[in-house]
Amino acid sequence: xxxxxxxxxxxxxxxxxxxxxxxxxxxxxxxxxxxxxxxxxxxxxxxxxxxxxxxxxxxxxxxxxxxxxx
Numbered sequence: 001x002x003x004x005x006x007x008x009x010x011x012x013x014x015x016x017x018x019x020x021x022x023x024x025x026x027x028x029x030x031x032x033x034x035x036x037x038x039x040x041x042x043x044x045x046x047x048x049x050x051x052x053x054x055x056x057x058x059x060x061x062x063x064x065x066x067x068x069x070x
């Protein structure tokens with residue numbers, strides 16, 4: 001069984017190898033799609049922009065592109 005010290009050392013070694021390749025760690029926070037409020041927020045956002053001319057044009061373009069693939 002792996003010990004916590006062994007796991008820490010493995011992670012440290014892995015990160016050192018990545019840094020040696022010119023990479024650096026980066027934390028990215030994204031919306032939690034499992035959250036009960038996520039779907040409702042997306043619904044509100046989409047209703048808020050549905051009548052904007054720029055959104056209508058973009059949606060028409062997407063629908064046209066999808067029709068071209070069919």
